[in-house]
Amino acid sequence: MVHGTPRNRSGIAAAGRLILRRLGSALLTLLLVSLVVFTISALLPGDAAEETLGQSATPEAVAALRHQMGLDQPAHLRYVRWLGGMIKGDPGQSLVANMPVGQVIAGRLPNSLTLAGLTAAVAIPLALAIGILSALYRDTGLDRALNLMTLGMVAVPEFLVATIAVLVFSVTLRWLPSITVVREGIGWAEMLRGYAMPVMTLACVTVAQMARMTRAAVIDQLSRPYVEMALLKGLSPSRVVLVHVLPNAVAPIVNAMALSLSYLLGGAVIVETIFNYPGIASLMVNAVTSRDMPLLQACAMIFCTAYLLLMLAADVCAILANPRLRGQ
Amino acid sequence: MGAAQDHVQVSGLRITAPAAGGQETPIVSDVDFTIPRGQVLALIGESGSGKTSIAQALMGYARGGCRIAGGGVRVGDTEILTLDASQLRTVRGSRIAYVAQSAASAFNLSRTIMDQVVETAVGRGLISRPAAEAKAVSLFRALALPQPEAIGGRYVHQLSGGQLQRLMAAMALMTDPELVILDEPTTALDVTTQIDVLRAFKRVVRQQGATALYVSHDLAVVAQVADRIVVLQRGRIREAGDATQVLERPADIYTRTLMAAARPPAQASPQRPAPQQAPPLLEVRGLTAGYGRVEAGVPKIPVLRDVTLSIAKGTTLGVIGESGSGKSTLARVIAGLVAPAGGQVLFQGQPLAPTLSGRTREQFQRIQLVFQNADTALNPAHTVSRILGRPLAFYHGMDGRARNRRVAELLDLTQLPAGLADRHCGELSGGQKQRVNLARALAADPHLILCDEVTSALDTVVGTAILDLLAELRRELDLSYLFISHDISTVRAICDDIAVLYAGQKVEMGPRNGFGDAPVHPYTDLLIGSVPEMRRGWLEEKEMAATLPPLATAQSANLCCFLPRCAARVEGLCDRLPPPRIVLGGGNELLCHHDGQALQHLQRGRQSAISP
Secondary structure (H helix, E strand, O other), X not given: OOXXXXXXXXXXXXXXXXXXXXXXXXXXXXXXXXXXHHHHHHXXXXXXXXXXXXOOOOHHHHHHHHHHHOOOOOHHHHHHHHHHHHHHOOOOEOOOOOOEHHHHHHHHHHHHHHHHHHHHHHHHHHHHHHHHHHHHOOOOHXXXXXXXXXXXXXXXXXXXXXXXXXXXXXXXXXXXXOOOOOOOOOOHHHHHHHHHHHHHHHHHHHHHHHHHHHHHHHHHHHXXXXXXXXXXXXXXHHHHHHHHHHHHHHHHHHHHHHHHHHHHHHOXXXXXXXXXXXXXXXXXXXXXXXXXXXXXXXXXXXXXXXXXXXXHHHHHHHHXXXXXXXXX | OOHHHEEEEEEEEEEEEEOHHHOEEEEEEEEEEEEEOOOEEEEEOOOOOOHHHHHHHOXXXXXXXXXXXXXXXXXXXXXHHHOOHHHHHHHEOOOEEEEOOOHHHHOOOOOOHHHHHHHHHHHOOOOOHHHHHHHHHHHHHHOOOXXXXXXXXXXXXXXOHHHHHHHHXXXXXXXXXOEEEEEOOOOOOOHHHHHHHHHHHHHHHHHHOOEEEEEEOOHHHHHHHOOEEEEEEOOEEEEEEEHHHHHHOOOOHHHHHHHHHHOOOOOOOOOOOOOOOOOOOEEEEEEEEEEEEEEOOEEEEEEEEEEEEEEOOOOEEEEEOXXXXXXXXXXXXXXXXXXXXEEEEEXXXXXXXXXXXXXXXXXXXXXXXXXXXXXXXXXXXXEHHHHHHHHHHHHHOOOHHHHHHXXXXXXXXXXXXXXXXXXXXXXXXXXXXHHHHHHHHHHOOOOEEEEEOOXXXXXXXXXXXXXXHHHHHHXXXXXXXXXXXXXXXXXXXXXXXXXXXXXXEEEEEEEHHXXXXXXOOHHHHHHHHOOOOXXXXXXXXXXXXXXXXXXXXXXXXXXXXXXXXXXXXXXXXXXXXXXXXXEOOOOOEEEOOOOHHHHHHHHOOOOHHHOO
């Protein structure tokens, strides 16, 4: 087909500028977040020196340890040094584990990413299917049943879902292991069995929001004149939804997905605890209880970065799906 | 002609809509008509007459919730209403094709036009993609679309309304359908565009030998295309017959009402107040406005350029122009919703602040804006008395009994029943909503009302009643109006003075009598000449607009804005020098290089039929 080539090139440039601007604002947000994270963690009562020495420590001993850990320096100096370290990829030394924070996180982050990735792989298609089906059959029995199911899933707290799942699948039926073991050289079948319950629990929490947003976005589009036109052109309902409606409904759907998925890294703490899964969310909770500020700050920054990356991805998807924004 | 030879036969068609309490109310009852092969039948009616429902029933389709409850539709040898869903799909888009009312919203925004044009034909495996594209391009060419090879690669937002409407016709004709259904295909277009689109439709449908059903509310448009006419009211046929007979000797009283409403008679203008020494009520001087950042007095997207006009107390100024000419922006600048980039707006001799925050409550009160679409301007969740009570409390501090009494007075003034006060706006009809919209403006006790296309969304009969009401209110309350419209016959019916906007410039302004006959500005001439007349054969008589050679020099900001479309332009003059402002004998002031005599000569004989 004949496109005006110069127009296309300038269009791509325009979309590129738009995306670059989004990226810039994400970086600025990250900088502000780092300031907030640092300030708030400094406001927490007690510090690592007190925590390490325990309640019976003399003030002199605490002060000496503080000096050794560099905790007695002014806050802005500590912030600049910390931020510089973060940028270089060295978030400092874990005060409690006595090893670099990078190493501590490196042991946990891949686990969390695996869990989040598997959950997304299950939850996204499921949510799309539920959302589209209930939009197509809106106000029928199927719609109401799906609605009830998704609302029920999100209303039940995840610890209850997880506990009941353990009770049913591990204790009564003895199909699945009750804890998820992560080690090298594990087989695919074993891995799937181990991940089944945590993934299911997390999917329960995230599917509802995505499905309901998909339903709303699709219904909004279904009332548009172009859908009637497509039906009167003799297209099948499935083609109308997949080829005509979805490209126009992408923006709200991917935004809802980014929001839901961002929960999978930081919000998975209950699931990680119940299934004894070594992820990054439980690591952060441990860092809070042990006043391990460098670890805490690094975890918080990772969550924020993941969140911003997901939002950026959603924005880019929305820009690419809209011919007007991509400057065609 | 025997029924066996008729290509399309509709008999006893009934369509119902769901109503409260699980009941169904009929929206179409006992409709019978036939269309001989190759002929065009027009369905005429106001909104709610069921014309679109009938048209879509010919494809076995009923809109959300509605149901085809009985009767039969035969197209060729196929009984449409007995087909199941998959059989219907094979009929739609191949044997029967549909052209929707607003192509701008009936095309998918996120896919190229070509993808959508060839979709059905290629998806059914009737034709290969390259062959389909070649066929589409030849249809684009037949429909006189610009750049037929490249236009298919565009998206909706890159095309104009007239182009989209023709592209949609091309999409319908891709599979050589035996029946084409056109649902108000030119209603959303400017008159100057409508004439080209009508011509293209008529030629191509005839070439293909298709039978057509043409749905419209506009008798004058139908007169140009239809062989037979069916007049509908509230889902029933009022009159059916040969087009010439229905247009020239309408048998039914309702048909006559429709015809009368299509061309509103000119309202007698009240005695024009003697020219006073006092400043005019509203004066706009050298107004430049637009959107985006302002650099050197010119906004990034300029909409209005150097517009000067004035409204004397008690008079009505009509502003006319096609979509995009800046009419609405003018009202928004006067109302203070858009800050001008240059120039001044004076009200009763006092300069108005550019935005609302700089204006006094008194100034708010005296200038009221009535929006085109009462559906979106009024909150459907509020009752009428709440909507009217708000300005009464805000401007006059009224509450309790005084407010209720004034609400009742306002309803009476706008000829609405007093019982409406406690109803929600969502329950009212379109005409009633527009009256409430007007009453809301009157509640402030204004001197000037800015009417932005207030009758455009209404049926002609209802719209005419609103125009009558406006004229009456003006007599009773000594109001002034700025009346914005794209419809020159409406403007001529109720306005004392008329200003013509083109591309943000005021190309002509004068008393309405100056618009009755030549000479006028070449654009005004085009505008007047494009309004279809209610008789057959007008379209054929209308000479084709000569395709103008492209301009040799690039258009610069100071030259005449109508230059690219002007049939009367003079090479070496119009494309070199900015047009002077000239004043004609009739009092019209216009921007043109020609003088009155030259224009008179160019336009002689063209306008005799439309003089009031």
